[in-house]
Amino acid sequence: MPPLLSLDHVFKSFGDPADPLHALKDISFQMRRGEFLCVVGPSGSGKSTLLRLIAGLLQPTSGVIALDGDPISGPSPRVGIVFQTSNLMPWRTVLDNIALPLELRGESKARRHQIAREYIALVALDGFEGHYPHQLSGGMQQRAAIARTLVQNPELLLLDEPFGALDALTREYLDQELLRIWRLKEMTVIMVTHAINEAVWLADRVLALSQRPGVLKADIPITLPRPRTEAMLTHPDYLTLVKTVRNHIDRPVIQKPTP
Amino acid sequence: MPTSTSPRPPATRFTFSHNPRSLRLIRILLGVVSVLLFIFLWDALVRWQDYPAFILPPPKAVWGKLLITLADGTLWRHASITLAEILGGLLLGVTVATLLGYLLAKSPLLDQLLSPYIVALQAFPVVALAPLLVIWIQQPLARTILIAALVLFFPVLVNTIVGLRSVEPELVAVMRSLQATRWQIFIKLEIPFALPVFLGALKIGATLAVIGAVIGEFVGSNRGLGFLINLAQGLLDTPLLFVALFTLALIALGLYGLISLLEYRLLAWKRAA
Numbered sequence: 001m002p003p004l005l006s007l008d009h010v011f012k013s014f015g016d017p018a019d020p021l022h023a024l025k026d027i028s029f030q031m032r033r034g035e036f037l038c039v040v041g042p043s044g045s046g047k048s049t050l051l052r053l054i055a056g057l058l059q060p061t062s063g064v065i066a067l068d069g070d071p072i073s074g075p076s077p078r079v080g081i082v083f084q085t086s087n088l089m090p091w092r093t094v095l096d097n098i099a100l101p102l103e104l105r106g107e108s109k110a111r112r113h114q115i116a117r118e119y120i121a122l123v124a125l126d127g128f129e130g131h132y133p134h135q136l137s138g139g140m141q142q143r144a145a146i147a148r149t150l151v152q153n154p155e156l157l158l159l160d161e162p163f164g165a166l167d168a169l170t171r172e173y174l175d176q177e178l179l180r181i182w183r184l185k186e187m188t189v190i191m192v193t194h195a196i197n198e199a200v201w202l203a204d205r206v207l208a209l210s211q212r213p214g215v216l217k218a219d220i221p222i223t224l225p226r227p228r229t230e231a232m233l234t235h236p237d238y239l240t241l242v243k244t245v246r247n248h249i250d251r252p253v254i255q256k257p258t259p
Numbered sequence: 260m261p262t263s264t265s266p267r268p269p270a271t272r273f274t275f276s277h278n279p280r281s282l283r284l285i286r287i288l289l290g291v292v293s294v295l296l297f298i299f300l301w302d303a304l305v306r307w308q309d310y311p312a313f314i315l316p317p318p319k320a321v322w323g324k325l326l327i328t329l330a331d332g333t334l335w336r337h338a339s340i341t342l343a344e345i346l347g348g349l350l351l352g353v354t355v356a357t358l359l360g361y362l363l364a365k366s367p368l369l370d371q372l373l374s375p376y377i378v379a380l381q382a383f384p385v386v387a388l389a390p391l392l393v394i395w396i397q398q399p400l401a402r403t404i405l406i407a408a409l410v411l412f413f414p415v416l417v418n419t420i421v422g423l424r425s426v427e428p429e430l431v432a433v434m435r436s437l438q439a440t441r442w443q444i445f446i447k448l449e450i451p452f453a454l455p456v457f458l459g460a461l462k463i464g465a466t467l468a469v470i471g472a473v474i475g476e477f478v479g480s481n482r483g484l485g486f487l488i489n490l491a492q493g494l495l496d497t498p499l500l501f502v503a504l505f506t507l508a509l510i511a512l513g514l515y516g517l518i519s520l521l522e523y524r525l526l527a528w529k530r531a532a
């Protein structure tokens with residue numbers, strides 16, 4: 001079976017071509033359908049850039065990104081992305097925010113509200129349909145943002161540090177919810193996170209990016225059985241894997257003051 | 260004085276109820292009381308100082324003049340012209356300012372080309388151009404509309420640019436990832452995002468349109484409330500002058516109130532708690 005997603009020598013640089021800022025350098029990897037991949041790396045290593053490239057929001061400077069063998073040329077309903085901040089529209093209710101992708105597609109109001117309600121139930125926001133984003137907690141806002149992305153039924157879901165701004169307990173709960181939805185919808189997921197233990201607990205594979213320019217430093221299979229449980233968090237295999245991933249991540253360089 | 264013999268809750272002493280409808284009623288009542296008080300004080304001042312009517316007419320004289328000018332159609336004839344000029348100026352000025360503001364917010368090239376002029380003209384008292392426009396444009400209605408539009412143009416332009424520039428790029432990324440067209444991004448993101456700033460600009464614009472219309476009539480017109488004010492001054496008909504002034508104030512307030520109402524309705528989501 002051909003891979004769902006393949007990146008082939010992808011480079012991305014920003015700014016003046018004469019003096020470019022290299023964000024990503026020679027990234028190649030493949031993903032099979034149904035896989036759950038986590039990307040870790042220090043800040044500035046190009047994780048967000050990588051997701052934006054796959055989402056078709058940016059074009060690679062060179063190299064090819066292909067979905068099912070077809071090069072990605074722009075945003076497509078087959079790929080959905082969730083950003084670090086929920087980016088809900090403050091003037092829309094939860095229901096109308098989640099129905100937005102259907103509205104853009106020209107669905108009737110009755111139909112899009114019906115579908116949106118299904119996804120509101122999926123992310124357990126029942127009862128908050130008529131609320132505005134500012135009336136929700138951070139975790140609920142992110143759930144609404146995920147529902148908005150899922151409503152167009154993407155095959156590939158990209159998540160850019162979706163729970164990075166939330167407290168640890170909320171994040172653990174939402175990680176579990178995410179795995180539940182992933183199994184239910186049989187999606188393929190790439191999630192960026194800066195929490196190594198979260199990545200190991202969630203993923204089938206963890207990719208580690210180096211400090212800028214981001215190159216692929218490691219591709220670590222996570223052999224833990226599924227379903228993942230809380231009990232695994234203290235299992236020696238889990239701890240070993242966390243350590244392995246950690247060893248591949250560059251430590252932030254702290255400039256020593258010159259005397 | 261005995262301290263608190265009756266268990267009357269102090270919080271309800273001045274407000275009858277916290278329900279918003281009776282609160283609104285109280286506010287309206289207070290408004291009426293304040294207007295009545297103003298008229299009473301005005302009348303008292305005239306009686307006490309014994310001013311001649313051409314300096315400060317008593318409220319009764321102004322009221323009488325109002326009834327006369329209403330009955331013979333004078334007031335409506337002039338007020339309707341001024342209203343048309345204000346609305347015309349508002350429509351013209353806001354439309355052009357919004358369109359140009361959109362182009363400037365979107366095109367860095369155009370922005371760099373035009374922004375020196377915009378900055379310079381912003382500080383320029385546009386009303387000083389009015390006499391020039393009297394020479395250039397013969398038709399008083401068209402000329403006054405243009406003056407009103409010019410007076411409100413720059414503040415509205417600058418506000419539109421500020422509003423559109425503040426659209427969060429992350430929200431644009433969301434729209435793009437959902438395959439939104441350029442038009443959908445405009446209608447469903449940029450307009451609602453810029454709406455609060457735009458409505459603020461519209462309020463400023465309405466106030467300035469009134470000023471612009473009066474100036475336009477001052478510098479050369481034979482109709483409108485500005486003309487009526489000039490005429491009344493020449494005739495030393497101060498009651499007529501007051502009638503024109505109050506009508507002008509009423510138009511300005513009404514317009515401002517309408518836009519505030521629109522704002523209240525359109526930005527209802529902000530009040531959800």
Ligand SMILES: Nc1ncnc2c1ncn2[C@@H]1O[C@H](COP(=O)(O)OP(=O)(O)O)[C@@H](O)[C@H]1O
Pocket residue numbers: 014015021022023041042043044045046047048049050212
């Ligand atoms: N649109 C852009 N224009 C210029 N530089 C950018 C842009 N987006 C990202 N960069 C730069 O690319 C590098 C990688 O950024 P990013 O992908 O956001 O990293 P991460 O998500 O891993 O923190 C950073 O140095 C950042 O400043």
Ligand SMILES: [Mg+2]
Pocket residue numbers: 047048049160
């Ligand atoms: Mg990032």
